[in-house]
Amino acid sequence: MEISAYKGLFEENGIALSAEQAERLEKYADMLVEYNNMVNLTAITDDEGIAVKHFLDSIYPFTLFDLPEGVSMIDVGTGAGFPSCPLKVYRGDIRLTLLDSLNKRVNFLQSLSDTIGLDAECVHGRAEEFGKKDEYRESFDIATARAVANLTDLCEYCLPFVKVGGLFVSLKGSSGSEELDKAKPAIKLLGGKTEKVVEYTLPGGDGRTLILIRKVSPTPAKYPRNAGQMKKRSLS
Template sequence: MTQAWVEHAAASFEVQLTPEQIAQFETYAAQLAEWNERVNLTAITEPEAVRIRHFLDSLSLVQAVPMRPNMRVADVGTGAGLPGLAVAIAYPKVHVHLIESTGKKVRFLDHIVTTLALKNATTLHARAEDAGQNPQYREQYDLVVARAVARLPALLEYLLPLTRVGGHAIAMKGKTAFIEADDSGRALQVLGGRLNDIVAIDLPGVDEPHHLIVVEKIAKTPAHYPRKPGIPTRAPLID
């Protein structure tokens, strides 16, 4: 079954993986299963489900924003490295920053980056709110992504401060994508974003809907956003 997901990536997403990259993904999957026994990284552990629901789902980002050489990508709340590590493996000329606040997960990410010899991936042990207020990271990325982190009104306060003007933020969502987008008008206006599209993603053998909410950064984010850690989720920018 290994080859089936690779063929889907090529046919549906135009992602061409070399044998070396496929081997890297298989090593990643094996290490994910091993580490998951002692660190809570994922509820999805069956190998083929990992390939489809983690790796293919991550690579679906290119349906919304093409990956270009020297592009700077930040993955906020990356957890087990998804989607960021998958992007780093598939696109060695794209620079990926993996932002995660849980120390045990950062150690796993560092282990994978070292094991796979990924020169284009680095980790940052930090909360998104702190990273967004750090001049080293604020408005420095062409693409900022997140999967299963928070509802969109709060999530935008994590993503848009890191996104450069002219860049994009993508929230990977399920069946609530359109409802969350409808609730995000104020957050978009305040934080300098504009909803561009909601892209439906088809994954083989997966019935539940998957969507990419694509937001363009059209203006600088006001200096006092993101607010202090915890506030975006407790008091999201909702009308």
């Protein structure tokens, strides 16, 4: 997709991209398609799909609430860098950490960060392990994740990374509100409180749900549990 088309798409949705930002997103798309031939990063490889369902879908929800300057953010299970890498292109002030359990994806993210100038810390590891490490636990203003698991499990993976007073920003599909109802006991147990829920649609009609969960008290030390324990006994 040409730079002018990126700018036009975002302007139609109330977001002003500079030519330089659009150029970096274009390079991101090229790298995504290229690496996808070697590593399974995404099923969406057409220009418009990448622009709308990856880039706009990553940036737009973060315009629906106040995102302060210079926040520290960890993207948990980030995969090919969504939502935080497109957001970092748009908001260069964010201090970004990318966490993923597959080393091949982390290698892509490091190459992406170096090529388009994200200055991101790219970390290979599992959320349930890193959420207990002193240098990561309750160390971030924001943790985010885009639809990598059900909301109950996502809260257990992500809230341990968030400072008291910070936010877990969950980007879900059209069933997000239903997941939120099931996740309420877990949110309370893990030190969170639901602050805002926004339902919206992408160009093309796909439904999305933005869920903001404020960290109001420390997460008990036993969380996050390992994947086996989580599967055996859900917090919902």
